[in-house]
Amino acid sequence: xxxxxxxxxxxxxxxxxxxxxxxxxxxxxxxxxxxxxxxxxxxxxxxxxxxxxxxxxxxxxxxxxxxxxxxxxxxxxxxxxxxxxxxxxxxxxxxxxxxxxxxxxxxxxxxxxxxxxxxxxxxxxxxxxxxxxxxxxxxxxxxxxxxxxxxxxxxxxxxxx
Numbered sequence: 001x002x003x004x005x006x007x008x009x010x011x012x013x014x015x016x017x018x019x020x021x022x023x024x025x026x027x028x029x030x031x032x033x034x035x036x037x038x039x040x041x042x043x044x045x046x047x048x049x050x051x052x053x054x055x056x057x058x059x060x061x062x063x064x065x066x067x068x069x070x071x072x073x074x075x076x077x078x079x080x081x082x083x084x085x086x087x088x089x090x091x092x093x094x095x096x097x098x099x100x101x102x103x104x105x106x107x108x109x110x111x112x113x114x115x116x117x118x119x120x121x122x123x124x125x126x127x128x129x130x131x132x133x134x135x136x137x138x139x140x141x142x143x144x145x146x147x148x149x150x151x152x153x154x155x156x157x158x159x160x161x
Contacts, residue, residue: 039064081120
């Protein structure tokens with residue numbers, strides 16, 4: 001006999017205008033001063049212990065960017081709105097709506113809105129996850145040895161496309 005008390009209840013969150021969802025708060029990306037980032041918000045769309053993951057929506061204004069970081073857990077990302085670039089490991093790639101990006105464990109990564117419109121992406125991660133690590137000055141200098149990564153980090157990536 002199935003144990004119905006261990007099942008979660010179905011939830012429907014209606015999509016709203018401006019890439020918002022019913023009953024979902026638009027939150028600060030991170031605490032100000034905790035790490036470098038610009039013009040980015042997050043919404044936690046789905047959290048369920050039975051799934052052991054969270055689905056989140058991040059959105060940046062034009063010129064916005066996420067934190068350059070790495071951690072033990074994997075990310076599954078789907079670009080949902082706009083255009084941008086992402087750094088994953090030692091590669092910088094242009095990304096746009098419906099592109100998929102997998103970020104392996106312990107891999108440096110960052111997203112940047114490089115178009116003239118908002119840039120948003122869905123991100124699936126483990127519910128229980130480690131804290132992000134920021135690069136040391138030496139690690140940052142090593143990344144900057146690659147001219148494409150240096151241009152990306154400096155917000156000059158359009159010059160190389």
